[in-house]
Amino acid sequence: MKNSVSxxxxxLNLAFLICALGLxxxxxxxxxxxxxxxxxxLSTLDGEKEVSLKxxxxxxxxxxxxxxxxxxxxxxxxxxxxEWEKYQKKGIEFIGIDVMDDKNLAAALVKEMGITYIxxxxxxxxxxxxxxxxxxxxxxxxxxxxxxxxxxxxPFLGEEGKKKFRLYIKEISE
Numbered sequence: 001m002k003n004s005v006s007x008x009x010x011x012l013n014l015a016f017l018i019c020a021l022g023l024x025x026x027x028x029x030x031x032x033x034x035x036x037x038x039x040x041x042l043s044t045l046d047g048e049k050e051v052s053l054k055x056x057x058x059x060x061x062x063x064x065x066x067x068x069x070x071x072x073x074x075x076x077x078x079x080x081x082x083e084w085e086k087y088q089k090k091g092i093e094f095i096g097i098d099v100m101d102d103k104n105l106a107a108a109l110v111k112e113m114g115i116t117y118i119x120x121x122x123x124x125x126x127x128x129x130x131x132x133x134x135x136x137x138x139x140x141x142x143x144x145x146x147x148x149x150x151x152x153x154x155p156f157l158g159e160e161g162k163k164k165f166r167l168y169i170k171e172i173s174e
Contacts, residue, residue, distance in 0.1 A: 034147035037061075037140070038130040042120035045098065045107040051120055053095075053146075060172040061093045061142040065122075065133050067101045068109050073137040076155035077113050083165055084117040092173060094118070099136065100125040143172040 041052040053061070064080060066073035084094045094117035098106040103121045110119050122128055131140060134153065141150040149172050156165045 034143070034145075034149055037063075037142045037146050037148050038127075040122075040127040040130065042097065042122055042127060045103055045110060045119050045121050047103070047121075051095070051118060056093050056095075057146065058144055059091060059093050060144050060169075061095060062169070062172075063095045063097060063131075063140040063142065065097050065099050065128050065131070065136055065138040065140075067099050067136055068105045069101070070136045072155035072157075074109070074113075075157055076137060076161065077115060079156050079161060079165065081113070081115050081117070083162075083169070087169060087173075088117070090173065092169060095120060097122050097127060099128045099133070141168045141172045 037053060039053050041050050043050050062080075066077075068074075080094065080096075088094070096110070096115065096117060096119035098119060099122045101121075103123070106119070106121065128138075131138070137153075137155050139152045139156070140148050141152070143149045150168045152164075152168065155161065
């Protein structure tokens with residue numbers, strides 16, 4: 001039993017490392033094969049309202065799964081905020097989803113970093129499981145038809161991260 005737990009822990013750490021280093025390319029699909037985005041309803045970090053994916057029907061949406069303990073998640077937040085400021089005027093919606101984390105810590109981090117796009121709390125991890133999230137950060141680019149066009153594991157960092165992010169935005173906004 002102890003050996004199997006150790007093996008699982010090693011495999012999970014290896015998967016996280018591979019994703020964090022960008023050694024896994026994003027999943028892309030032919031237009032006819034795009035999977036439908038999974039519906040969810042979650043509370044905002046302040047608990048004041050519930051938000052559903054169906055609220056964004058007909059819009060392109062970027063969903064970013066993250067947690068306060070995830071250093072790469074924290075590192076990419078400023079870039080996501082800048083891109084949100086740019087693309088919200090073009091009708092692209094951003095949703096951050098804090099996964100299995102302390103809601104108060106998450107709310108404090110969002111406030112501290114000046115994040116203004118909506119952030120939700122996935123206390124149980126049910127929503128991240130629906131999306132098949134295997135490592136954080138994970139970002140899903142959903143087109144206007146409600147289909148997942150691109151899944152990206154690992155952070156968007158630096159100029160290369162910005163270029164890649166903008167390329168994916170272009171893909172879902174057409």
